[in-house]
Amino acid sequence: MRKALYIIASVFEIALLAGAYIIQYFTRRKMGMARYVVYKNHGWESKYPMELLQYAGVAVIAVLTILVTVTYMKHKKQRSVRMTVMLAATILLSALYIGFTFISGTDSLRAYYFIGGMFALAALVQAAKALLRMVLGRDLKTGAVKGKKGK
Numbered sequence: 001m002r003k004a005l006y007i008i009a010s011v012f013e014i015a016l017l018a019g020a021y022i023i024q025y026f027t028r029r030k031m032g033m034a035r036y037v038v039y040k041n042h043g044w045e046s047k048y049p050m051e052l053l054q055y056a057g058v059a060v061i062a063v064l065t066i067l068v069t070v071t072y073m074k075h076k077k078q079r080s081v082r083m084t085v086m087l088a089a090t091i092l093l094s095a096l097y098i099g100f101t102f103i104s105g106t107d108s109l110r111a112y113y114f115i116g117g118m119f120a121l122a123a124l125v126q127a128a129k130a131l132l133r134m135v136l137g138r139d140l141k142t143g144a145v146k147g148k149k150g151k
Contacts, residue, residue, distance in 0.1 A: 009129050013093075013122045020118040027111040037110045044113055045106075057120045058098050064127040065094040071134045086130040093123040 026033040044050055072079070072087045097119040106112045 006129065006133075009125050013125050016118045016122040016125075020115045023111045023114050023118075024109065027109075034110055037114065041106055041110070041113055050113065054101050054116065057116075058101050061094050061097055061120060061123050061127070064124070064131070065090055068127055068130045068134070071131060075134060083130075083134060086126075086133055090123070090126050090130045093119070093126045097123045 023033075023037075027037050028034075068087060068090050072083060075083070097116070100119055101116055104112055104116075109115065
């Protein structure tokens with residue numbers, strides 16, 4: 001069951017990153033998509049405090065990344081290659097989202113809010129996967145569940 005959920009979360013992450021690329025591609029290539037994106041951007045900017053939401057998202061992602069890193073540092077005996085890769089992926093996706101949020105804007109990218117949301121969700125899913133793996137997962141060296149004695 002855990003493996004199936006892990007695979008589903010990984011596929012969802014890949015779909016989010018691919019979706020961000022697809023939205024950017026069609027926003028540049030198709031006028032209808034560009035109009036829709038500009039319309040939604042204007043609607044969201046008038047309804048919601050988008051700048052505040054962006055900075056709140058950056059803060060949440062940064063805190064989760066720090067939490068994953070601290071959890072990784074705590075588990076010295078149970079570190080494995082998979083945990084290291086998950087930590088690296090979490091840091092990479094978080095840096096991608098934070099960099100995208102501070103470097104880009106609606107002036108340079110029409111689909112900024114769509115892409116930013118997808119990057120944030122991908123970083124959130126990756127941080128959750130890594131944190132759950134480190135806290136609740138199995139020790140990959142022995143195969144035993146953490147906190148329980150093996151056979």
